[in-house]
Amino acid sequence: MKRxxxxxxxxxxxxxxxxxxxxxxxxxxxxMWKPDLRGFYVSPATYDDPQSCGGTSGLYLVDPALDDQIxxxxxxxxxxxxxxxxxxxxxxxxCIGAIPKFSGLQVNF
Numbered sequence: 422m423k424r425x426x427x428x429x430x431x432x433x434x435x436x437x438x439x440x441x442x443x444x445x446x447x448x449x450x451x452x453m454w455k456p457d458l459r460g461f462y463v464s465p466a467t468y469d470d471p472q473s474c475g476g477t478s479g480l481y482l483v484d485p486a487l488d489d490q491i492x493x494x495x496x497x498x499x500x501x502x503x504x505x506x507x508x509x510x511x512x513x514x515x516c517i518g519a520i521p522k523f524s525g526l527q528v529n530f
Contacts, residue, residue, distance in 0.1 A: 440514035443469040445529070447511055449503035450479075454496060459483040460520075461499050474516035482517050484524040495526055502528045 447469065451462040460482035468479045483492055502509050512525030 440512055440524075441471045442527075443471055443511040443513060445508055445510040445527075447481075447509050448506060449499050449509065452496070452499055452503065453480070457485070459492060459496070461503075469511075470513075470521055472513050472516055472521055474519050474521045476516075476519035476521065478520065480520050481511055481513070482520050482522045484514065484522045485517075487524055491524075495523075498526050498528050502526075505530070 446467045447463045448467055449461050450464060453460050453462070460480055463479045463481070465477070465479050468477075470476065483495055487495075498509075501507070507528055507530060509529075510527040511521070511523045512527075513521045513523050515522050
């Protein structure tokens with residue numbers, strides 16, 4: 422099976438956390454894209470919390486420190502993955518409360 426790896430965005434916005442990838446089984450179910458609150462939901466069955474944030478909502482939030490250009494690229498990747506039902510790896514680099522925050526994605530086509 423041939424795999425093509427789409428754009429990987431890695432931003433080390435906060436060096437106090439050791440960023441880590443999720444297990445790659447996340448399938449985008451719903452997007453939440455408001456000016457100050459951006460992220461996406463996955464099924465509880467595929468939710469992975471590698472930073473042990475403690476959340477159970479199936480939500481991942483975009484790192485608010487990212488600029489608009491990177492945030493727009495992440496949005497485009499999430500739309501593509503969600504539309505095609507593709508799994509994503511999420512680059513988690515800390516928590517916002519009990520919700521993992523991310524600054525990068527890998528979409529496998």
